[in-house]
Amino acid sequence: MIYLDPNKVKEIVNSLYVSQILEAYGETGVTTLRDILETLHKLFQFIEPELVKGSLLVFKLLDSNAGPIDLPNPQRFTNPQYLAQEYATDSHPYNSAVQICSNGDLMFWKDFNLDVTQLHDRAIVYLYKNRQDIFFIRGNQCIVPNPSPVYASFFSIPTFRLLRDALENYKWRWIRTSRCRIFCTVWHGGEESHRLFFINGPESTMRRSLVQFLDTVLGGIAEIRPEQVIDETHPVDIKVTWMFSNRLALVEIKWLGKSINDEGKIVRHTDYRAREGAQQLAEYLDENYAEVPTHQTRGYLVVIDGRRRGLSSSSKSVNHRDGFWYEDKEITYNPAFHLIREDFEEPIRMFTGPICRVD
Numbered sequence: 001m002i003y004l005d006p007n008k009v010k011e012i013v014n015s016l017y018v019s020q021i022l023e024a025y026g027e028t029g030v031t032t033l034r035d036i037l038e039t040l041h042k043l044f045q046f047i048e049p050e051l052v053k054g055s056l057l058v059f060k061l062l063d064s065n066a067g068p069i070d071l072p073n074p075q076r077f078t079n080p081q082y083l084a085q086e087y088a089t090d091s092h093p094y095n096s097a098v099q100i101c102s103n104g105d106l107m108f109w110k111d112f113n114l115d116v117t118q119l120h121d122r123a124i125v126y127l128y129k130n131r132q133d134i135f136f137i138r139g140n141q142c143i144v145p146n147p148s149p150v151y152a153s154f155f156s157i158p159t160f161r162l163l164r165d166a167l168e169n170y171k172w173r174w175i176r177t178s179r180c181r182i183f184c185t186v187w188h189g190g191e192e193s194h195r196l197f198f199i200n201g202p203e204s205t206m207r208r209s210l211v212q213f214l215d216t217v218l219g220g221i222a223e224i225r226p227e228q229v230i231d232e233t234h235p236v237d238i239k240v241t242w243m244f245s246n247r248l249a250l251v252e253i254k255w256l257g258k259s260i261n262d263e264g265k266i267v268r269h270t271d272y273r274a275r276e277g278a279q280q281l282a283e284y285l286d287e288n289y290a291e292v293p294t295h296q297t298r299g300y301l302v303v304i305d306g307r308r309r310g311l312s313s314s315s316k317s318v319n320h321r322d323g324f325w326y327e328d329k330e331i332t333y334n335p336a337f338h339l340i341r342e343d344f345e346e347p348i349r350m351f352t353g354p355i356c357r358v359d
Contacts, residue, residue: 017135017142021124024138025062032060032124037155039080039100040126044156045245046084048296051342055129057097057112059119064102066122071114074099074107083108084246084296128153157221159247160298163240164345166217167302171350174213175304178352182209188260194317195354197266198259198306206253206304207237214240230284248297250288252281256326257306266313271331274303278347282337285344301347303331308354323354 021029036058043058061069068074077083083098083106097112116136119125125136133144133154150158150165174180184191186202186209199205207226215224221243228239230250238251254277259267281299288297308318309325330349337344 017137017144020137020142021135025124028062029124032062035060035100036124036126039098039106040153040155042080043083043098044153046081046294046296048160048247048298049128049131049152049156050160051296052096052128054094054096055127057095057116057125057127058100059097059123059125060100061123063122066102068099068101068107069114069119071109071112074109077106077108078104080106081246081294084294157242157245159222159242159245160249160345162218163214163249163300164348166214167300167348169217170210170213171348174209175350175352180209180213182212183352194356195306195352196258196308196311196315196318198255198257200259200261200267202255202259203237203253206255210251210253210302211238214238230287234280234284236281236284246295248288248292248295249300250281250284250297251300251302252277252284253302253304255304255306257308258311260313264313266311270307274301274331274347274349275333277301277303278333278337278344282341282344285341289343296343298343298345299337300345303347303349305349305351317357318354319359320356323356327351327353 018030018033021033025032039060040058043056047056094110095112097109097114099107101107116125116127117139120136120139127134127136131146131152133146135142135144144154146154148158150162152158152161175183178184178187178191178195182205186198186205187193187195188197188199211224211226214222218224218240223241223243225239225241226237227235229235236250237253240249240251242248254269254273256269256271256273258269261267278301281301285297285299288295305326307326309322311318311322331347333347338346
């Protein structure tokens with residue numbers, strides 16, 4: 001699921017920003033660039049680029065004996081891990097900057113007002129803004145082409161966007177028509193049924209289906225674990241932990257529709273169940289942040305929507321109008337956590353269709 005655009009890769013090779021820096025600044029520039037690139041990989045190991053709502057400037061002066069630039073109120077960090085908290089807790093757009101000192105320390109300004117043109121003659125300057133990687137070389141911008149839509153930055157590893165992309169793929173290719181061999185068993189009457197009612201307690205089967213899918217897609221770069229304890233009473237459905245970074249994702253699954261219980265009676269879950277799941281996930285995120293504040297965590301609410309209009313306990317089939325009545329009926333969340341919290345992804349509603357009779 002990591003898509004690389006071969007044309008973009010070719011463009012990167014052809015642009016050769018390294019050679020441009022060599023031509024502009026000589027060997028000192030290339031040596032300084034190596035320090036910049038090493039720091040970028042470390043920074044994006046702990047800072048999710050998509051959380052940078054304004055811009056992030058990273059620079060190192062060409063003069064190895066130079067100290068920090070003369071701007072007020074810098075914070076000094078020896079480990080970029082702790083910078084993550086600056087972005088995890090503040091969704092306000094601002095222009096931040098990091099200066100790499102000769103001893104490896106990082107000077108951080110949360111609100112950076114220096115004109116970049118005052119730096120490019122005496123420093124190697126990198127800027128991340130609007131999902132673009134930019135080097136300033138003697139006043140000229142050199143944009144590094146991004147070869148994949150799931151990379152927020154060419155210098156970062158794909159994490160949250162890759163998971164979102166995977167969930168969209170799962171929604172359209174596997175759930176909409178119950179194509180997944182595990183998921184198709186959630187229907188009362190089995191995979192040969194008309195997919196009207198869920199079985200009693202379908203949650204564990206839905207979770208097992210999504211765990212297998214994510215493990216197939218993200219295996220090797222992330223660990224996928226079901227039912228991970230977050231607070232003292234409830235486990236989150238799925239926890240995704242990326243290797244070689246501080247990223248975590250909590251995935252909560254809720255289903256809508258009707259199921260048949262062991263007594264043959266209907267159990268009905270409406271859109272209230274989705275809103276309840278959103279509140280539950282927000283609480284999990286709060287609990288998780290209290291436990292691991294240096295990790296960057298994002299919550300994903302997956303809503304499996306199997307609602308049909310007009311079903312009764314005696315229904316054996318459904319027409320297309322009633323079967324797909326809820327196909328495009330999105331859910332209103334109040335509060336809308338995905339709009340007011342930086343760590344809450346927009347909920348993903350996955351409508352799963354029936355097999356309809358022809359009237």
